[in-house]
Amino acid sequence: MNRLGMMIDVSHISDSAFYDVIRLSNQPVIASHSNARAICNHPRNLTDEMLLALKENGGVVQLCVLSDYVKDTPKNPARDSAFSALGEKYNGFKG
Numbered sequence: 001m002n003r004l005g006m007m008i009d010v011s012h013i014s015d016s017a018f019y020d021v022i023r024l025s026n027q028p029v030i031a032s033h034s035n036a037r038a039i040c041n042h043p044r045n046l047t048d049e050m051l052l053a054l055k056e057n058g059g060v061v062q063l064c065v066l067s068d069y070v071k072d073t074p075k076n077p078a079r080d081s082a083f084s085a086l087g088e089k090y091n092g093f094k095g
Contacts, residue, residue: 002025002026007029008025009029009030011030011032011034011064015050018046018050019050022054025057028058028060029054029057029059031061032062033062033063034062034063040072041072
């Protein structure tokens with residue numbers, strides 16, 4: 001990707017793949033829609049160490065405002081059931 005001039009986005013990769021990209025890329029990388037795990041402990045969010053590695057790489061972090069990545073949402077069986085029923089009614093929100 002570096003050779004082709006493509007930007008590498010690390011927003012949906014595993015922690016180990018993130019560090020592989022940081023180690024192997026000779027260009028800055030981007031996290032186009034990520035947040036800090038210190039704020040919300042979600043596996044798609046970045047640890048403090050990852051954020052510092054992006055800084056050292058010269059990369060960029062853009063935030064995602066989806067509530068599941070910004071705050072811990074309490075369990076809500078009624079909401080989950082209603083969302084599941086909508087999914088069934090509307091073909092899994094496809095099409």
